[in-house]
Amino acid sequence: MTNLGPASASGPAPGPPHRRGILLRSAGVRFALVYAAVFGISAFLLAVALWYSTLGLLQHQVQNAIHNDTQALMEHEQLGGLPSLEAAIRSRVTNASDPDGIYLLLSATGEILTGNLDHWPAGLTQDNVWYEVPVARQGVNSVALLKVQPLPGGLKLLVGRDVRARLELRNVLRAGLIWALSLMIALGLLGALLIRSLFRRTIRDISLTTSAIARGDIARRVPVSGVGDEFDELALTINEMLDRIARLMDGVRQVSNAIAHDLRTPVTRARSRLEDAALHASTKEEMQAAIDRATQDLDGIVSVFEALLRISEIEAGSRRAAIAPIDLAPVLEDMDELYRAVAEEKQIVLNTEIAAPLPVLADRDLIQQAVVNLLDNALKFSESLTVVNFSASLVDGVVQIVVADRGPGIAEKDRARATERFFRAEAARNTVGSGLGLALVMAVAQLHNGTLRLQDNHPGLRAVISIPTYNKR
Amino acid sequence: MRILVVEDDKDVAGFVLKGLREAGHTVEHADNGRDGLFLAASENFDAIILDRMLPGGIDGLRLLETLRGQDNTTPVLFLSALGQVDDRVKGLKAGGDDYLTKPFAFAELLARVEALTRRGKGDGPATRLQVGDLEMDLLSRSVRRGTQKIDLQPREFRLLEYLMRHAGQVVTRTMLLEGVWDYHFDPQTNVIDVHISRLRQKVDKPFETPLLHTVRNAGYMLRAEDI
Numbered sequence: 001m002t003n004l005g006p007a008s009a010s011g012p013a014p015g016p017p018h019r020r021g022i023l024l025r026s027a028g029v030r031f032a033l034v035y036a037a038v039f040g041i042s043a044f045l046l047a048v049a050l051w052y053s054t055l056g057l058l059q060h061q062v063q064n065a066i067h068n069d070t071q072a073l074m075e076h077e078q079l080g081g082l083p084s085l086e087a088a089i090r091s092r093v094t095n096a097s098d099p100d101g102i103y104l105l106l107s108a109t110g111e112i113l114t115g116n117l118d119h120w121p122a123g124l125t126q127d128n129v130w131y132e133v134p135v136a137r138q139g140v141n142s143v144a145l146l147k148v149q150p151l152p153g154g155l156k157l158l159v160g161r162d163v164r165a166r167l168e169l170r171n172v173l174r175a176g177l178i179w180a181l182s183l184m185i186a187l188g189l190l191g192a193l194l195i196r197s198l199f200r201r202t203i204r205d206i207s208l209t210t211s212a213i214a215r216g217d218i219a220r221r222v223p224v225s226g227v228g229d230e231f232d233e234l235a236l237t238i239n240e241m242l243d244r245i246a247r248l249m250d251g252v253r254q255v256s257n258a259i260a261h262d263l264r265t266p267v268t269r270a271r272s273r274l275e276d277a278a279l280h281a282s283t284k285e286e287m288q289a290a291i292d293r294a295t296q297d298l299d300g301i302v303s304v305f306e307a308l309l310r311i312s313e314i315e316a317g318s319r320r321a322a323i324a325p326i327d328l329a330p331v332l333e334d335m336d337e338l339y340r341a342v343a344e345e346k347q348i349v350l351n352t353e354i355a356a357p358l359p360v361l362a363d364r365d366l367i368q369q370a371v372v373n374l375l376d377n378a379l380k381f382s383e384s385l386t387v388v389n390f391s392a393s394l395v396d397g398v399v400q401i402v403v404a405d406r407g408p409g410i411a412e413k414d415r416a417r418a419t420e421r422f423f424r425a426e427a428a429r430n431t432v433g434s435g436l437g438l439a440l441v442m443a444v445a446q447l448h449n450g451t452l453r454l455q456d457n458h459p460g461l462r463a464v465i466s467i468p469t470y471n472k473r
Numbered sequence: 474m475r476i477l478v479v480e481d482d483k484d485v486a487g488f489v490l491k492g493l494r495e496a497g498h499t500v501e502h503a504d505n506g507r508d509g510l511f512l513a514a515s516e517n518f519d520a521i522i523l524d525r526m527l528p529g530g531i532d533g534l535r536l537l538e539t540l541r542g543q544d545n546t547t548p549v550l551f552l553s554a555l556g557q558v559d560d561r562v563k564g565l566k567a568g569g570d571d572y573l574t575k576p577f578a579f580a581e582l583l584a585r586v587e588a589l590t591r592r593g594k595g596d597g598p599a600t601r602l603q604v605g606d607l608e609m610d611l612l613s614r615s616v617r618r619g620t621q622k623i624d625l626q627p628r629e630f631r632l633l634e635y636l637m638r639h640a641g642q643v644v645t646r647t648m649l650l651e652g653v654w655d656y657h658f659d660p661q662t663n664v665i666d667v668h669i670s671r672l673r674q675k676v677d678k679p680f681e682t683p684l685l686h687t688v689r690n691a692g693y694m695l696r697a698e699d700i
Binding site for chain 2: 292298299302303306309313318319321322334337338339341342345365369372373376379380403437
């Protein structure tokens with residue numbers, strides 16, 4: 001049968017990945033290696049270039065000297081014949097004007113006529129070709145660069161230069177370059193290590209911060225060195241992102257707190273009404289009334305939910321798509337017309353002054369809702385026979401919508417908190433409302449890059465929405 | 474009227490079906506998208522009430538897009554828990570005629586469904602509307618009741634026009650806010666009631682029989698004879 005014991009099932013143990021694998025997977029090591037490679041290759045190329053240009057120049061100089069010397073000797077031969085040539089060579093050898101000069105004149109039969117070499121070097125078979133061969137000069141072995149020049153009458157003239165000194169120079173240069181190259185490789189590796197540790201330190205700041213945040217420490221931020229480099233930019237961007245996330249989380253926390261505390265009340269009310277009716281209602285009418293009231297309570301809860309969702313929808317910026325250039329003046333005049341009737345009903349004087357045009361980039365629905373909330377509030381808190389001012393104007397590139405009433409207003413200490421969700425000032429505790437109206441107005445103003453300011457109207461509340469105007473150009 | 478309800482929640486569906494039957498309509502029900510599409514495509518309905526999130530692989534949007542792809546123009550009202558503005562826009566773009574967010578009041582649903590079926594039966598642009606002895610001339614923009622001319626502000630005229638176009642039907646406050654003012658949210662104050670009562674002052678007050686009735690827990694209705 002099948003024999004799948006633990007022994008046969010065990011293949012190569014899936015141990016930790018190979019060390020080399022780990023090293024290559026580190027971006028720091030990769031960058032460092034690339035750096036070292038680029039540095040090493042450029043250093044090597046520099047050395048090679050130095051090598052060839054120096055030696056090449058020397059070689060060229062020697063060749064030039066030999067060439068000129070040959071030409072001069074050939075002129076002697078042409079003008080004075082063989083004796084003149086021999087004299088010239090001898091004079092060069094004895095005068096030692098150039099101690100490295102090498103000359104040898106061979107007769108057609110192969111005898112040495114004159115010169116300073118002991119014998120014809122082996123291997124020199126072709127004429128007019130450069131040879132670099134070992135030679136013997138008065139018993140001393142050396143190396144020479146040589147060229148053979150054929151002369152009329154089967155004579156052969158060998159002109160050259162002793163290059164032993166040059167070879168020594170080459171060795172010195174080679175040793176120097178090898179040292180320099182080793183030093184460069186060492187420097188390259190050192191640089192690579194530096195880059196790697198620098199990279200790792202910068203990345204570690206970011207990864208330490210993000211993993212701390214992943215563990216729940218949302219207050220942590222990536223340290224910014226202040227140098228203003230790319231890593232600083234990255235750190236700033238990450239910090240900005242974290243700030244935004246923190247704000248959104250605060251919002252969510254606020255909402256969940258609000259739901260936990262503020263919605264408990266109406267839910268409790270609806271529940272007790274229903275339970276009370278179930279236990280105590282004796283007539284069908286009483287039962288019906290309890291159910292109706294509970295339904296109303298539930299509707300109220302739903303409208304609170306909707307307002308909350310609307311606010312978070314606006315704050316999350318998902319309504320940006322609906323923003324278009326519009327003139328607010330007719331929109332606001334419509335609202336004036338809608339609310340004028342309500343004001344008159346309550347014997348409140350609605351004083352409206354709307355300038356035209358009021359071009360803005362706006363979501364019409366949201367602006368309407370924000371202004372409706374302000375007007376609702378103003379009319380709700382106004383006594384009859386008082387005045388509510390509703391005005392809109394364009395001042396210095398900002399469209400200002402003002403709703404000012406003569407009601408109780410909001411106390412100085414509460415004004416900053418009035419736009420928080422579910423905040424209700426003492427004076428407003430006993431009126432209907434969810435405490436979300438101004439929070440929504442605030443969110444709408446901010447979506448439009450504007451502000452909501454709450455001011456004292458002496459007495460009453462003066463709410464000002466400011467939105468930057470829209471310029472077609 | 475014959476109405477198809479595509480809704481997977483048993484309680485909601487039962488409540489809606491019962492209410493529609495009580496209002497005198499014939500109702501068919503499908504509890505998933507596949508059956509809903511089959512019924513909607515193979516039979517004739519005056520209106521379809523459609524949930525957006527449905528089991529069975531076909532959701533409400535797909536169902537409607539398929540239906541409209543077959544040139545089926547049955548009026549459709551979305552009834553959905555997806556209440557964000559984008560959701561509403563998506564629903565209307567897919568070919569929906571109206572969008573109602575859960576939770577809802579049955580009166581609102583009924584009024585909207587009945588308004589939809591009326592809208593489907595328009596026989597060309599009317600130039601005159603008449604309810605009882607109330608007459609509206611849409612060309613000269615004048616209103617008279619019996620022999621007496623009634624002066625209306627432009628907005629009052631549009632309010633009355635909306636009510637007359639839906640004469641005999643319940644019209645909710647939200648419908649008026651959307652249809653007459655083009656506002657898509659609920660104000661805290663009773664703005665609509667105030668405007669209706671002003672209209673009443675002009676249209677009903679000086680006359681013997683009232684035409685503009687308040688329907689408790691629902692809205693208003695313009696209707697000629699007292700029932």
